[in-house]
Amino acid sequence: MQGIPRRTLLQFGAVAAALDSPQARAQITASNRVVLFGDGLSLSPAEYAGLIAKIAAQDQFSRDTYLAGSAVLELEKRMATLLNKERAIFLPTGTLANHLACRLLAGEHRKVLVQEESHLYRDEGDCAQLLSGLNLVPLAPGRATITADELAKAVEQSQGPPYPAPVGAISIESPVRRTDGQVFDFEQMRKICAFARTRHIGTHLDGARMFLAPAYTGIEPAQYAALFDTVYVSLYKYFNAPFGAILLGPAPLIDKVETLRHQFGSAIYQGWESAAIALHFFDGFSERYQAAVKNGEQLIKLLGASARFRVERVPSGTNIAWLQLASGGALDTVRERLAQSGILLAGKRELTRVTLMVNESINRRPAEEIAAAFVKAAS
Secondary structure, X not given: OOOOOXXXXXXXXXXXXXXXXXXXXHOOOOOOXXXXXXXXXXXXXXXXXXXXXXXXXXXXXXXXEOOEOHHHHHXXXXXXXXXXXXXXXXXXXXXXXXXXXXXXHHOOOOEEEEEOOOHHHHOXXXXXXXXXXXXXXXXXXXXXXXXXHHHXXXXXXXXXXXOOOOEEEEEEXXXXXXXXXXOOOHHHHHHHHHHHHHOOOEEXXXXXXXXXXXXXXXXXXXXXXXXXXXXXXXXXXXXXXXXXXXXXXXXXXXXXXHHHHHHOOOOOOOOHHHHHHHHHHHOOHHHHHHHHHHHHHHHHHHHHHOOOEEEEEOOOOOOEEEEEEOOOOOOHHHHHHHHHOOEEOOOOOOOOOEEEEOOHHHHHOOHHHHHHHHHHHOO
């Protein structure tokens, strides 16, 4: 129980009793619902509709036409300024952003080095291979980080002899979803990008969750972005848009992306709704997420101090931890009871281990109250 004041632990019983009252259950609303899965707020269709109406009334955005102008243009400009890139472009999906960036960076050299656990390699339906003829070469199986030495060796091997097939681009994802939100080691990242520049190899950052990382690493998004030629940022994860991505990089390259966006059937008629919501959550995000991380750390400490739970941290991780009952039993009953308190856990039935994911919804209620609800649910 190190780090948890005894007085705080003694408060669990009183808080849990209060949570069990019919009055408390009746007061569960979207404003106090805590969703411990996903990177964002998991807004419902009704919540999206209400938010769109509120934003449209306050900000009076006009419609864009084929993603030109309005909130789309404002979001592109603000992202480019923040990340210090020449130009940014709105795309409907991160899959398309990763694909087009690597296609253009690789040029005539179709070989692209990637993490084996990356979204580009594991979760994009081989689109880069099938639609652009890229040869994705996976490195570092089971790990978030490729070392600079590993990567340099792969580059040297690709140059032959007897039949050279040079590397055209390197794609790095960080944090990595398939390694439970682990970050790519920043020093290795820096060395890899410096090496790539000396070899004229393009570099792309799949930074879908990049804005989550600073609260855990102390490294700002602009510092990550500065290392790479192109960067992708998701709009629907922690910025809570219904869809969308921003791809940033040199203006000549992004100009080509604009043409490819149309050719790939993704110049949708309008995207102001998604851009407007992303802008709404963009302002003040860093401060709100810092608060969420603080509350998340307190919750993890409290659950770890309880005799009913075991919490496992992810080494070099970000917003994901693993939770299980100390007894080792399935978490079905706990999940159902928590839902009655307005606290939602992910996972299928009969699981004995689930993820706890920190997002802004954790700011809606005190960590002590959330922890007390867990203890009550496990009783």
